[in-house]
Amino acid sequence: MKKPDVKVVLLGDMNVGKTSLLHRYTERKFKDTISTVGGAFFLKQWGPYNISIWDTAGREQFHGLGSMYCRGASAVILTYDVTNWQSLAELEERFLSLTDTANHDCIYALVGNKADLTDLKAQLPLDLSGASPASLSGTGLHKQVPREEAMALYERILRYKGLDEKSSLPAEKMCFETSAKTGYNVDTLFETLFDLVLPSILRKRNENLVSPTVDLEEYREASARRGKTCC
Amino acid sequence: MSVKAFELVPAVERELLMGEKARINIECIECCGKHLYVGTNDCIIHHFLLEEVTSSKGKLSYLAQKLLHKYLGLKKPVAELRAASALERLIVLCDGVVFLVDMVTLETVPSAAGGGAKIRNVTGFCINENPVNGDPFCVEMGVLTSKRRTVQIYMIYEDRVQLVKEVSTPEQPCALSLDGYFLCLALATQYMILNYNTGSFQDLFPYNSEERRPIVKRIGREEFLLAAPGGLGMFANAEGVSQRAPVNWSERVICAAVCFPYVVALDESFITIHSMLDQQLKQTLSFRDGHILQDFEGKMILASTKAVYVLVPLPLERQIQDLLAGQRVEEALTLTEGAQRNIPKDRFQILHKRILQQVGFIQFGQLQFSEAREHFRKGQLDVRELISLYPLLLPASSSFTRCHPPLHEFADLNQLAQGDQEKVLHCKKFLIRYLEEVRSTEVVNGCREDVDTALLKLYAEQHHESLMELLTSDNSCLLADKLPAICCSSVHLLCLGKIENCQDLLLERATLHGKLEEHDKALQILVHELKDFQSAESFCLWASSCQDSTYRQKLFHLLLSVYLDGNHCGRSNAGGSGGEYDMAAVDLLNRHGEVFDAAQVLRILPESWSLQLLCPFLNRAVRASMHACRMSQIGLGLAHSENLQLLHDRLEERKKNIVVSEKKGCHLCHNTFSQPDVVCLPGPVPVHAHCVARRVRDSPTKRLLANSSNHT
Numbered sequence: 001m002k003k004p005d006v007k008v009v010l011l012g013d014m015n016v017g018k019t020s021l022l023h024r025y026t027e028r029k030f031k032d033t034i035s036t037v038g039g040a041f042f043l044k045q046w047g048p049y050n051i052s053i054w055d056t057a058g059r060e061q062f063h064g065l066g067s068m069y070c071r072g073a074s075a076v077i078l079t080y081d082v083t084n085w086q087s088l089a090e091l092e093e094r095f096l097s098l099t100d101t102a103n104h105d106c107i108y109a110l111v112g113n114k115a116d117l118t119d120l121k122a123q124l125p126l127d128l129s130g131a132s133p134a135s136l137s138g139t140g141l142h143k144q145v146p147r148e149e150a151m152a153l154y155e156r157i158l159r160y161k162g163l164d165e166k167s168s169l170p171a172e173k174m175c176f177e178t179s180a181k182t183g184y185n186v187d188t189l190f191e192t193l194f195d196l197v198l199p200s201i202l203r204k205r206n207e208n209l210v211s212p213t214v215d216l217e218e219y220r221e222a223s224a225r226r227g228k229t230c231c
Numbered sequence: 232m233s234v235k236a237f238e239l240v241p242a243v244e245r246e247l248l249m250g251e252k253a254r255i256n257i258e259c260i261e262c263c264g265k266h267l268y269v270g271t272n273d274c275i276i277h278h279f280l281l282e283e284v285t286s287s288k289g290k291l292s293y294l295a296q297k298l299l300h301k302y303l304g305l306k307k308p309v310a311e312l313r314a315a316s317a318l319e320r321l322i323v324l325c326d327g328v329v330f331l332v333d334m335v336t337l338e339t340v341p342s343a344a345g346g347g348a349k350i351r352n353v354t355g356f357c358i359n360e361n362p363v364n365g366d367p368f369c370v371e372m373g374v375l376t377s378k379r380r381t382v383q384i385y386m387i388y389e390d391r392v393q394l395v396k397e398v399s400t401p402e403q404p405c406a407l408s409l410d411g412y413f414l415c416l417a418l419a420t421q422y423m424i425l426n427y428n429t430g431s432f433q434d435l436f437p438y439n440s441e442e443r444r445p446i447v448k449r450i451g452r453e454e455f456l457l458a459a460p461g462g463l464g465m466f467a468n469a470e471g472v473s474q475r476a477p478v479n480w481s482e483r484v485i486c487a488a489v490c491f492p493y494v495v496a497l498d499e500s501f502i503t504i505h506s507m508l509d510q511q512l513k514q515t516l517s518f519r520d521g522h523i524l525q526d527f528e529g530k531m532i533l534a535s536t537k538a539v540y541v542l543v544p545l546p547l548e549r550q551i552q553d554l555l556a557g558q559r560v561e562e563a564l565t566l567t568e569g570a571q572r573n574i575p576k577d578r579f580q581i582l583h584k585r586i587l588q589q590v591g592f593i594q595f596g597q598l599q600f601s602e603a604r605e606h607f608r609k610g611q612l613d614v615r616e617l618i619s620l621y622p623l624l625l626p627a628s629s630s631f632t633r634c635h636p637p638l639h640e641f642a643d644l645n646q647l648a649q650g651d652q653e654k655v656l657h658c659k660k661f662l663i664r665y666l667e668e669v670r671s672t673e674v675v676n677g678c679r680e681d682v683d684t685a686l687l688k689l690y691a692e693q694h695h696e697s698l699m700e701l702l703t704s705d706n707s708c709l710l711a712d713k714l715p716a717i718c719c720s721s722v723h724l725l726c727l728g729k730i731e732n733c734q735d736l737l738l739e740r741a742t743l744h745g746k747l748e749e750h751d752k753a754l755q756i757l758v759h760e761l762k763d764f765q766s767a768e769s770f771c772l773w774a775s776s777c778q779d780s781t782y783r784q785k786l787f788h789l790l791l792s793v794y795l796d797g798n799h800c801g802r803s804n805a806g807g808s809g810g811e812y813d814m815a816a817v818d819l820l821n822r823h824g825e826v827f828d829a830a831q832v833l834r835i836l837p838e839s840w841s842l843q844l845l846c847p848f849l850n851r852a853v854r855a856s857m858h859a860c861r862m863s864q865i866g867l868g869l870a871h872s873e874n875l876q877l878l879h880d881r882l883e884e885r886k887k888n889i890v891v892s893e894k895k896g897c898h899l900c901h902n903t904f905s906q907p908d909v910v911c912l913p914g915p916v917p918v919h920a921h922c923v924a925r926r927v928r929d930s931p932t933k934r935l936l937a938n939s940s941n942h943t
C-alpha cells in the first residue's frame with residue numbers, strides 16, 4: 001500500500017453529492033451512487049506526491065467516525081447542496097466540530113454542489129462555456145443558498161478556528177460552486193486545493209528529513225517473536 | 232461478486248470433544264504449532280495434536296488426535312486460554328482467576344514452582360504481541376478487572392507474575408488489545424487508544440458497548456480493527472488515524488481477524504470475507520452457531536459451540552485466475568498487487584507480468600484497446616502472442632509457440648470477432664498501432680523479423696500509406712516469406728506501381744516481379760534492359776532457393792529461352808549484338824549443366840552450334856545421368872544384402888533352445904513362470920505373454936497414437 005503524503009477529507013450532509021464529486025474528479029463521469037456506508041478513500045497521484053481523498057458518509061449513523069477521518073487532514077472540503085439551505089446549516093451545526101482533529105494549518109473549502117440545477121452556466125463544464133445557452137434546459141429549482149451565505153460561513157469558520165482573517169486564504173478563493181453532474185468547477189476545486197496543500201506536504205517531508213528515526217520497535221518485535229516460537 | 236478465497240475444513244469433530252453430552256459448549260481455543268487447546272464450559276481443558284494431511288488430489292484435511300483432557304476443578308467455564316510457549320505454560324482465565332498450567336501435563340503450576348500469584352477478579356485479558364520488554368521469556372499481559380475504570384499491565388516471568396502498571400480510564404473498559412505501549416480499549420460508550428507509558432490518549436469514535444459487543448482486534452503493528460456503528464469494521468492505527476477504508480459487516484458480527492488481504496468476520500450464522508484492498512465482500516460461508524474466530528500465527532481457527540474448524544486460504548494464484556475467468560480484471564490486479572508484500576520479489580514479478588498480460592488479453596477481447604495496450608506494455612508481453620492471434624501474420628520461419636498455460640482463451644481473431652468484420656478491422660488497426668509502437672523497443676529483441684514482417688503484411692493488406700516507409704527504412708522484413716497470396720501481391724503491386732516508370736530502379740522492379748512469380752518479366756528486364764547476365768543467373772538461383780529441383784529446372788530453361796529469343800530478336804533488330812546472348816546461353820549451359828534436362832536442351836538449341844562449344848555441358852550432362860544410374864544400382868544391391876542378413880538371423884534364432892522353469896523369472900515383471908504360455912523376445916528373452924501384451928499396450932508410441940486419436 002502506497003503511503004499517502006497528505007489527506008483531504010470531504011465532509012457534508014448525506015445526499016449533497018460528495019461521492020459524486022469524487023467520482024467526477026477521479027473517473028470523469030457522473031454515475032449512480034448509493035448512500036456511502038462508513039467511508040471510502042481514493043489515492044491521487046499529484047506529481048511526485050500521493051494524496052488520499054476521503055469520502056465520508058453523511059448519514060447520521062456514521063457521524064461519530066468523522067473526527068477520526070479528519071485527524072491529520074491537510075484540507076477539508078465542506079460540501080452542501082445549493083438547492084438545500086439546511087445542508088449549509090448542518091455544516092456549521094454538525095460537521096464543523098469534527099474538524100477539530102485536523103491539522104492546525106488545515107485548509108477549508110466551502111463547496112455548493114448541484115449548481116447545474118440553479119445556474120445556467122453550471123450546466124456546462126467550465127471549459128466548454130462557449131456553447132449556446134439556448135440548448136440548455138431551464139433551471140427548474142430555486143437556488144436556496146447564495147454564494148454570499150457560504151462566504152459568510154467561511155469567515156465564521158476562520159473565527160471559530162482562531163485564524164487571522166488577513167493571513168488566511170480569502171473567502172472569495174475558497175468558496176466554490178460545482179456540479180458533479182456536468183463537471184462544472186470540479187477540477188478547479190480539487191486542483192486548487194492540491195496546489196494549496198503542497199506546502200504542507202513539503203513541510204512534512206522536511207520534518208522527516210530533519211529527524212531521521214531508527215525504528216527500534218520493529219526490531220524488538222521481530223526478536224521477541226523469534227524467542228516465543230521456539231517450541 | 233464472489234471469489235473462493237477460503238475453504239472451511241473440519242479439525243475437531245463434536246464426537247471427539249464431548250461425545251453425546253448435550254450441554255457441553257466450547258468456550259475458548261488456543262493453537263500453538265500443532266497443539267490445539269480447547270476450553271469448555273464444564274471447566275475442562277482438552278489438548279489435541281492437529282496434523283495437516285494433504286490427499287493425493289491436493290485436498291487438505293486435518294487429523295486431530297486427543298492427547299489429554301484435564302478438569303480444573305472450579306465448576307466454571309474455562310473463559311480464556313493463551314499459550315506462553317516460551318514458558319511452556321498456558322495462561323488460563325476461569326472463574327475470574329488467571330493462573331498458569333503446564334502446556335504438556337495441564338497441571339496447575341504451583342506458586343512455589345514459579346506459578347506465581349493468581350490474579351483475581353479478572354474479567355478479561357490480552358497478550359501483547361509486540362512486547363516492550365526485550366526478554367523473550369517474559370509475557371506481557373493487559374488485564375481488565377472488576378476494579379472500576381482501570382487497566383492493569385502484568386509481566387509474567389518464569390518465576391513470578393508482576394504488576395507493572397495500573398492506568399485509569401475515563402469509563403469502564405470492556406474489551407482490550409495491546410501493541411507495544413498502546414492499549415486499544417472499548418469503553419462503555421467509545422473506543423480509545425491509550426499509551427500506558429506516557430499516559431497520552433486518543434479518542435477514536437463513539438460506540439455503545441452495551442448495545443453491541445465491541446471488537447478490539449490487533450491486526451498488525453500498531454493497527455487495530457474495531458466494530459463500529461452500523462455494522463462497520465473500522466481500522467485505526469496507534470495515532471488514531473484510519474489508513475484503510477472500513478468494511479461493511481453485518482450488525483451481529485462477534486469476532487473478526489485479518490488474513491491478508493482479507494478481513495474475516497464471524498456472526499452466528501455466517502463467515503464473511505471482505506478484501507482490505509477494495510472493501511468488497513468476496514465470499515460468504517454459512518456457519519452455524521458461530522462462536523469463536525481467531526488467528527494463530529496466520530492460521531485461522533473457528534469454533535462453533537460444538538466443534539473446531541480451520542479456515543484454509545486457497546492459493547493466491549488460483550484466486551487470481553478465478554477472478555480472471557470471471558473477467559474481473561480490476562479485482563484480479565488489485566489482489567495481485569496487494570500480494571506483493573507476501574510473495575518473494577522474483578516470484579511476484581513473474582506472477583505480476585503474467586496477470587498483466589492476461590488482463591490485457593481480456594480487455595483486447597472486449598476491444599478496450601487503450602487499456603489492453605497499457606497492460607501489454609506493463610506486462611512486457613511477447614508481441615508474438617498477440618500477432619499469433621491474427622492468422623498467417625507470423626512468418627512461416629518463425630519459431631514462436633504460444634506460452635503455456637495460455638494467456639487467453641481465443642484460438643484466433645476470427646473466433647474472437649465471431650464473424651464481425653468490423654471487429655476484425657478494429658483489431659487489425661490496433662495491432663498496426665501497437666506494432667509501430669513496439670518495433671523499435673527492446674520488447675521485440677529476438678523477434679524483430681516476426682514483428683516487422685507482420686507489420687508489413689498488415690500494411691499491405693490495409694493498403695496503408697506507411698508501407699513504403701517501412702520497406703525503405705531500416706527493417707527486418709522477411710520478403711521471402713510465403714506471404715499469403717493477397718498480401719504478397721498487394722505489397723509488390725503497390726511497390727511496383729510506385730516505381731514503374733523509374734529507370735533507376737530496374738533491379739528493384741525485377742526483384743518485385745520475381746516476388747510476384749512473374750519470372751519471365753523479371754528475366755526480361757535483367758537480360759534485355761540491364762544486360763546483367765550474372766544477376767539473371769543469380770535470380771534463378773534465388774527465386775528457386777526454397778523450391779524443388781523441377782522448379783529450378785523450369786527457371787533455368789526459361790532463362791535459356793530468354794537468351795535464345797534475345798539472340799533471335801537481336802539479329803533482326805539491332806544486328807551484331809546477338810552474339811552476346813549466344814555466349815550467355817553457352818556459359819549458362821556449361822556452368823549449370825546438371826540443372827538442365829539435356830534431351831530437352833538439345834532439342835531447342837540452334838542447329839548451327841558446334842559440339843565443341845557445348846562440350847563441357849554435354850560432358851556434365853552425360854556424367855550426371857551415369858551417376859544417377861549407378862547410384863540407384865548401388866542402393867538396390869545394399870537393400871538386397873540387408874534382406875539376406877535378416878533372413879539369416881531369423882533362421883539362427885529359430886534353432887536355439889530356451890529353458891523355462893518355475894525358477895526362472897520374466898524379464899518384464901520379474902515374477903516367475905507358473906504356466907507354459909511363454910513368449911520369447913529376441914535375445915532370447917523369455918517373458919509372460921500378458922506382460923508383452925501390456926507392454927505393447929503401454930508403449931510410448933502406442934500411447935501417443937491413443938492420445939492423438941482422442942484429440943481428433
Ligand SMILES: Nc1nc2c(ncn2[C@@H]2O[C@H](COP(=O)(O)OP(=O)(O)OP(=O)(O)O)[C@@H](O)[C@H]2O)c(=O)[nH]1
Pocket residue numbers: 012013014015016017018019020021031032033034035036037056057058059113114115116117178179180181182
Ligand atoms: N443534479 C445534480 N445531482 C447531483 C449532483 N451531485 C450529486 N447529485 C445527486 O445527488 C444524490 C446524492 O449524491 P451522492 O454523491 O451519493 O451524495 P453523498 O453526499 O455522497 O451522500 P452520502 O454518501 O449519503 O453522504 C444522487 O442522486 C446524485 O445523483 C449534481 O452536481 N447535480
Ligand SMILES: [Mg+2]
Pocket residue numbers: 018019020033034035036055056057058
Ligand atoms: Mg456518498
